[in-house]
Structure formats: C-alpha cells, structure tokens
Amino acid sequence: MSINFSCKAFGKWILAGEHAVLRGVPALVFPLKSRVLELSYARSESPLELKLQGDHGKELQLLVWGVLEKACEAKNIKRTDLKGTLLLESTIPVGAGMGASAALCVALTRWLGFLGYVKESEYYEFARSLENLFHGESSGVDIAVALTGEGLRFVRDGERTSLETKWQPNWFISYSGKRGVTVDAVNKVKELIAADPVLGKKIDDEMAKAVQLAEQALQLPESEGKTLLIKALDLAGQCFEQWGLNEGAPAKHLALLRENGAIAVKPTGSGGGGYVLSLWEKQPAKDLQLIPC
Incomplete structure (x- = not known):
C-alpha cells in the first residue's frame, strides 16, 4: 500500500x-x-x-x-x-x-x-x-x-x-512472571492511603527521596554515582514492598535476580506483576532473558 x-x-x-x-x-x-x-x-x-x-x-x-x-x-x-x-x-x-x-x-x-x-x-x-x-x-x-x-x-x-546522564549504568528489565494490571495496582495504593494517610504520605516521601538520589547518582561520575544509584533503587523497591505490590511471582523473580548477581532490583511501572528493573556490575547470564535498557 x-x-x-x-x-x-x-x-x-x-x-x-x-x-x-x-x-x-x-x-x-x-x-x-x-x-x-x-x-x-x-x-x-x-x-x-x-x-x-x-x-x-x-x-x-x-x-x-x-x-x-x-x-x-x-x-x-x-x-x-x-x-x-x-x-x-x-x-x-x-x-x-x-x-x-x-x-x-x-x-x-x-x-x-x-x-x-x-x-x-x-x-x-x-x-x-x-x-x-x-x-x-x-x-x-x-x-x-x-x-x-x-x-x-x-x-x-x-x-x-x-534527563541527562553522565554515565551508562548496566541496567536491564525482565518479566516478573505475572501480568501486571495498572488500574488494580493504582487502586491498591489509593486504598492504602485512604486507610492510613500517614503511612501513605511516608511512603510517597520515601519515593521522592529515591527519585532525588537516583537523579543525583546519574549526574555524578560512575565511581561516585553507582553506590548512590543502588541506594535509590533499594529505597524505591521498599516503597513497592510497603504498598503490597511485590507479592508472589514478582518477589520470586526479584530474589532470582539477586541470587544471579544483580546489585539492586525493583519493580518498574505499576508493580503487582509486569517488569522489574535490575542493576548489574557485570553482564548477566543470557538465560535470564533480560532486556537491556
């Protein structure tokens, strides 16, 4: 045509x-x-x-x-x-x-x-x-x-x-093994906030801190930025944990990535399934079926 x-x-x-x-x-x-x-x-x-x-x-x-x-x-x-x-x-x-x-x-x-x-x-x-x-x-x-x-x-x-970055982290995404439904994850977080606004605000503040650290990490040379980026990803991952969006297959997949050498892992997107982000010191094994970022 x-x-x-x-x-x-x-x-x-x-x-x-x-x-x-x-x-x-x-x-x-x-x-x-x-x-x-x-x-x-x-x-x-x-x-x-x-x-x-x-x-x-x-x-x-x-x-x-x-x-x-x-x-x-x-x-x-x-x-x-x-x-x-x-x-x-x-x-x-x-x-x-x-x-x-x-x-x-x-x-x-x-x-x-x-x-x-x-x-x-x-x-x-x-x-x-x-x-x-x-x-x-x-x-x-x-x-x-x-x-x-x-x-x-x-x-x-x-x-x-x-978003300008000073270095290229060795990061990948991979499928958690469970389909993620965005609207369900969004509603789960909203329900938590409605039930406990103080906890909801605390988790949002922690995610804001993770964003700040990640942005800072990417503006520094790799030698200084990598440690900060690990900290940022860990903090963001803990937010998903508190929202209850890591349970089941995603939790198992996050553990598998760590066992295989990932230095930091977190869900990416809405969580509750879908894909997860992992950071590596060296090239991960091909059988993990990771997608380069």
Whole structure:
C-alpha cells in the first residue's frame, strides 16, 4: 500500500517515582528503544480497515477501537469519516508495564493530527485523556516519554525536562512472571492511603527521596554515582514492598535476580506483576532473558 503517514512511539521503563507521581512526586522515565509501536496509514475512500502486525500487534485488537471511539467522541468525528488502511506493528507487550497503551494513544493522536482533527499543541493532553481508558487516572508520564522518545524528569501537571546522564549504568528489565494490571495496582495504593494517610504520605516521601538520589547518582561520575544509584533503587523497591505490590511471582523473580548477581532490583511501572528493573556490575547470564535498557 502507498503510505501517506507514519510515526513511531517507544515503550518505556521507570527508574523511580511510580504511583507517587500521581500526587506530585517527580518520576524519572526512559524510552525503551527496543520496544516500539509503528503506525502507518494509507489514505483511500474505503471504510477504515485495521491491520495488526509484529510480536505483540494482535494484542492491540481489543484496545484500538475503544481508543478510537473515545477520540471520535471527544472531537465529534463520525467513524464513517475515517477511511483508508491503518497498519499497527508493535513489539510492546500489552499489560506488562512497558507503556503499550500510551504508545497506542500517542500514535493514534499523531495520526488524527495528520488528518487535521487534533492540533500539535494538544497532543499531550489529548493522548493523556485517551489513556484514562486504561489507567482510570493517567499521570501522563507514559504519554510524555512516548511523545518525546527521550529520558525525562516528569512532574504531573508541571515540568517535563530532558534527563541527562553522565554515565551508562548496566541496567536491564525482565518479566516478573505475572501480568501486571495498572488500574488494580493504582487502586491498591489509593486504598492504602485512604486507610492510613500517614503511612501513605511516608511512603510517597520515601519515593521522592529515591527519585532525588537516583537523579543525583546519574549526574555524578560512575565511581561516585553507582553506590548512590543502588541506594535509590533499594529505597524505591521498599516503597513497592510497603504498598503490597511485590507479592508472589514478582518477589520470586526479584530474589532470582539477586541470587544471579544483580546489585539492586525493583519493580518498574505499576508493580503487582509486569517488569522489574535490575542493576548489574557485570553482564548477566543470557538465560535470564533480560532486556537491556
């Protein structure tokens, strides 16, 4: 087919700031360049046809039409006005905490921008509103990194600044063995806060400290920064522990990584499953099936 428009949106991983980002704590987020959603569009006069390809393309089947329906409703677009062929090719697993839903919302927003329905200045807020379908309440952090494709220090309803690093940590992400459901994890943390606001505030403050230490660690030379980064990851990991989002398969996987030589581990994303982040002194064993960050 003759392509009239194409765009890419990368997956993501979060270094620190999960959950607490909803309450104003900064989050440090990076694109995962090896996991990407590519959208291609060929204009025609035929009713809109959707084609799905790639390792995880078919997983988008149930998501795309729901997102498009919400977008059409928001912009008063008739579904019959959308014509042509939309090809989505994805290597981002759905429900893994890698930002598949954000990548989809960003790609569809850019496509609707190409068609003239969404202004470029509206991309972030419009894509974020679409992502509320999946998260109930989207902080916007996944949307921000999918839009920019670069490491960010993100504050909800505030700054989104590029994150420069002085050294390259030897870090990886890997699947915990259990599918993560973001909205369930978000609700579990909210329930804890409602039941014990003092404890909730204490954990948020600890996550804020982890973010501060991690950011500081990346600005220092590796010889000084590595120890600080380990401390930051340990502190962030303890927050997930207190939220009750490490139980079962994730806890076993975190222990396995430590047994195999990881010097720091923590969930990345919403927790309760999905992927975990690990830091290593040397190259880990290939049979662990780790994805380089």
